[in-house]
Amino acid sequence: MLNIKSLKASIDGKPILKGINLNIKPGEMHAIMGLNGSGKSTLANIITGRDCYDVSDGDVIYKGDSLLEKSPETRALEGIFMSFQYPVVIPGVNLTYFLKAALNAHRKHRGEEELDAMRFLKFIREKIKQVEIDEKYLKRAVNEGFSGGEKKRNEILQMITLEPSLSILDETDSGLDIDALKIVANGVNQYRNKDNSFLVITHYQRLLNYLKPDFVHVLIDGVIVKSGDMTLAHKLEEKGYGWLES
Amino acid sequence: MTDIIEKTIEQDYKYGFVTNIEQETLPPGLSKDVIRTISKRKNEPKWLLDWRIKAYNHWLNMEEPDWAKVEYESINYQKISYFSAPKKKELKSLDEVDPELLRTYDKLGIPLEEQKLLAGVAVDAVFDSVSIATTFKDELEKYGVIFMPFSKAVHKYPELIKTYLGSVVPYTDNYFAALNSAVFSDGSFVYIPKGVRCPMELSTYFRINAQNTGQFERTLIVADNDSNVSYLEGCTAPQRDENQLHAAVVELVAHKNATIKYSTVQNWYPGDPKTGKGGIYNFVTKRGICKGDHSKISWTQVETGSAVTWKYPSCILKGNHSIGEFYSVAMANHHQQADTGTKMVHIGTNTKSTIISKGISAGKGQNTYRGEVKMMKGAENARNFSQCDSILIGDECGAHTFPYIDVRNPTAQMEHEATTSNIGEDQLFYCNQRGISTEDAVSMIVNGFCKDVFAELPMEFAMEAQKLMEISLEGSVG
Numbered sequence: 001m002l003n004i005k006s007l008k009a010s011i012d013g014k015p016i017l018k019g020i021n022l023n024i025k026p027g028e029m030h031a032i033m034g035l036n037g038s039g040k041s042t043l044a045n046i047i048t049g050r051d052c053y054d055v056s057d058g059d060v061i062y063k064g065d066s067l068l069e070k071s072p073e074t075r076a077l078e079g080i081f082m083s084f085q086y087p088v089v090i091p092g093v094n095l096t097y098f099l100k101a102a103l104n105a106h107r108k109h110r111g112e113e114e115l116d117a118m119r120f121l122k123f124i125r126e127k128i129k130q131v132e133i134d135e136k137y138l139k140r141a142v143n144e145g146f147s148g149g150e151k152k153r154n155e156i157l158q159m160i161t162l163e164p165s166l167s168i169l170d171e172t173d174s175g176l177d178i179d180a181l182k183i184v185a186n187g188v189n190q191y192r193n194k195d196n197s198f199l200v201i202t203h204y205q206r207l208l209n210y211l212k213p214d215f216v217h218v219l220i221d222g223v224i225v226k227s228g229d230m231t232l233a234h235k236l237e238e239k240g241y242g243w244l245e246s
Numbered sequence: 247m248t249d250i251i252e253k254t255i256e257q258d259y260k261y262g263f264v265t266n267i268e269q270e271t272l273p274p275g276l277s278k279d280v281i282r283t284i285s286k287r288k289n290e291p292k293w294l295l296d297w298r299i300k301a302y303n304h305w306l307n308m309e310e311p312d313w314a315k316v317e318y319e320s321i322n323y324q325k326i327s328y329f330s331a332p333k334k335k336e337l338k339s340l341d342e343v344d345p346e347l348l349r350t351y352d353k354l355g356i357p358l359e360e361q362k363l364l365a366g367v368a369v370d371a372v373f374d375s376v377s378i379a380t381t382f383k384d385e386l387e388k389y390g391v392i393f394m395p396f397s398k399a400v401h402k403y404p405e406l407i408k409t410y411l412g413s414v415v416p417y418t419d420n421y422f423a424a425l426n427s428a429v430f431s432d433g434s435f436v437y438i439p440k441g442v443r444c445p446m447e448l449s450t451y452f453r454i455n456a457q458n459t460g461q462f463e464r465t466l467i468v469a470d471n472d473s474n475v476s477y478l479e480g481c482t483a484p485q486r487d488e489n490q491l492h493a494a495v496v497e498l499v500a501h502k503n504a505t506i507k508y509s510t511v512q513n514w515y516p517g518d519p520k521t522g523k524g525g526i527y528n529f530v531t532k533r534g535i536c537k538g539d540h541s542k543i544s545w546t547q548v549e550t551g552s553a554v555t556w557k558y559p560s561c562i563l564k565g566n567h568s569i570g571e572f573y574s575v576a577m578a579n580h581h582q583q584a585d586t587g588t589k590m591v592h593i594g595t596n597t598k599s600t601i602i603s604k605g606i607s608a609g610k611g612q613n614t615y616r617g618e619v620k621m622m623k624g625a626e627n628a629r630n631f632s633q634c635d636s637i638l639i640g641d642e643c644g645a646h647t648f649p650y651i652d653v654r655n656p657t658a659q660m661e662h663e664a665t666t667s668n669i670g671e672d673q674l675f676y677c678n679q680r681g682i683s684t685e686d687a688v689s690m691i692v693n694g695f696c697k698d699v700f701a702e703l704p705m706e707f708a709m710e711a712q713k714l715m716e717i718s719l720e721g722s723v724g
Contacts, residue, residue: 048679072678081679088676092694101690102680109681141694158680 001026001197002047002166007058009046016042018222019058024166029198031208033233034219035241040201041085043219044170047199048082049075062166077109081164083155085171090142095154098142099124099161106162124161131157131187149180156187167191168199173207185210205233218244272329278302281428284329288397288432291404301417301427308421314585315614315646316554318527321491328429328462391444391475392437396464399435406437410468414497414535414562422493422529422556426462430495433464438473438504447704449478463494469504471538476507478707490515492552493529502538502565507546509703513714514551519609522581525553532559533589536568536597544571545588546702548711550718553582558616560589563597563628570599573699575711577718578611578643587617587648592625592658601632604696607643608719618650621658628658636666637695639688639719689716 004022008015016039024030034040046053047060049072060067067075090098103123104114115123128135131153143151152172159167169188173181188198188211200213208216208230216232217224218241225244226232272280281302285295310321386393392403400407417427438444469475492514498506517525528551534543545559561570572588590599605613619630636645645666653660669691677687693700693712700708 050675073681073683076679076681088672092697093690101682105681
């Protein structure tokens with residue numbers, strides 16, 4: 001699904017990623033843990049195509065092709081999704097309209113018929129139940145007046161609406177209370193199957209306790225210093241990151 | 247993202263085409279003789295010719311205003327032709343209309359036949375300066391509604407015209423209003439009798455066609471006691487190299503309990519995208535008076551075209567409890583310059599006004615909101631709410647806000663809010679990450695920004711306005 005090969009990247013001349021290797025197969029969930037500034041979000045941004053980074057070395061291969069020259073929307077349409085750490089507000093654009101535009105862009109790309117307003121509404125009403133979002137939010141502007149938890153649930157709503165092959169969850173657990181965390185984890189788990197892959201970026205193990213990733217990697221200063229399974233996450237929670245630093 | 251900007255810049259004006267119809271045009275130049283000729287061609291009564299001449303004499307002693315935040319090459323008024331009309335006139339049915347002309351309407355998306363079927367819109371189509379066809383006449387006559395070309399109304403209802411012409415915008419008002427009064431070609435006259443709710447939206451399409459022909463429209467709408475009317479005005483113009491001056495005057499009169507809603511979607515040729523040359527100069531005077539108690543005038547405008555816009559649809563709130571509204575979306579892309587806003591003059595007690603202005607600047611566009619709210623001494627408990635928002639797309643454009651406030655009554659209340667924002671890279675990336683292209687994202691964000699104003703437009707115009715925004719904005723991202 002996703003193969004990251006000795007990826008090196010910098011921003012404004014400052015190296016952030018110093019040779020990342022990561023291979024995610026279909027159906028796998030990988031978690032990347034690390035402190036602030038370790039390069040976790042940079043990695044997510046490079047995969048999704050945010051253009052403020054210089055990639056100096058290495059490659060990111062997705063479904064057999066290099067991603068690096070592709071536009072962000074092409075990557076999205078080819079099945080890469082990111083749940084944003086800080087979802088943006090788009091004033092005046094109601095959520096239904098936004099979701100419909102996004103879904104129809106995907107359907108068009110897949111050669112499927114676009115959904116009209118009526119069919120879309122029927123479709124989305126089913127989806128919002130899965131993430132326990134009240135229907136009234138569909139009429140609001142995108143993320144406007146949403147609480148932290150509502151924003152994150154809205155991100156997961158978009159994920160299950162667009163049905164990506166690879167979902168990147170960038171600190172989706174930050175700012176969530178325990179109930180919202182469960183709803184979010186539940187939404188993600190329902191979407192897991194043998195074809196869909198996940199890259200979960202987080203500081204803490206609490207979301208991972210619900211998601212139970214197949215692999216856990218620790219990123220420190222732009223390098224993956226250790227990989228393992230859930231026991232590694234437990235150990236980090238217990239001991240912190242200090243023991244891993246050389 | 248510079249390549250996207252370039253792509254936009256290279257985009258042609260989609261309504262830029264020229265209709266080849268035989269025109270009867272006066273040679274360029276302005277003099278008393280020219281005015282007499284115009285008046286004679288229209289077989290006008292003497293009082294109207296006298297009024298034109300007075301306006302002309304006044305205009306000769308005036309100076310072109312230079313206080314607006316716009317720059318343009320000075321206009322040579324002797325190089326403009328002041329009258330142009332298609333040669334065939336007075337047609338009884340659409341079959342007699344020049345097929346070439348009908349094709350022009352088709353290109354504009356307003357085929358008359360279809361218009362007849364559409365949602366009860368009566369169209370008084372003005373092609374250059376002479377009205378070609380009027381539809382839905384019978385239906386309107388049934389209600390006693392008068393909706394006809396100005397030149398016809400002068401003959402049929404001279405008393406009404408005499409009473410109201412220049413009563414809101416006198417020829418002495420400003421330079422361009424004086425010019426219009428001297429040379430106005432044609433326009434529309436609307437009268438809604440007492441107690442009548444006009445059964446349909448009234449609509450006029452203006453179109454500038456002949457080269458070097460100034461367009462001087464005159465619109466007068468009078469709503470008698472307890473009446474109600476909604477008027478739509480929409481414009482597009484063909485592509486031309488030389489600047490075309492448009493100096494229209496619109497006067498609205500709302501009597502007791504009457505409501506006038508005036509909506510405009512304007513998309514005249516904005517000039518060459520690379521050099522800014524050749525676009526329309528849109529110097530319009532629009533003003534309404536809420537004469538009677540509890541009357542209401544509401545202006546809604548979507549201004550996407552023209553090279554230079556100078557336009558301030560205003561309300562004089564004379565009647566007690568009268569209401570004035572101004573909802574505006576103004577867009578300046580490429581080299582466009584817009585200086586637009588409104589003036590609300592509160593005279594009566596308990597008068598209320600609302601101003602919602604949304605300015606969009608892109609490319610090298612300069613967008614200015616200029617508005618004045620005046621509370622006169624007698625305006626007890628007058629209220630105003632103003633909101634002026636600007637959005638910037640790219641880093642070569644500008645947004646400017648000049649609110650003037652003049653309060654002479656201590657009980658009056660005013661609120662003013664203003665914001666300026668950029669279309670954020672964050673917003674664009676968020677949309678991109680959901681598979682939405684940058685162009686679609688910009689148009690989505692801008693349409694969201696304009697929503698409060700679009701909501702004020704009649705349905706069919708709201709759709710057209712959104713389409714215009716998309717056309718004008720495609721790819722203008724930086």
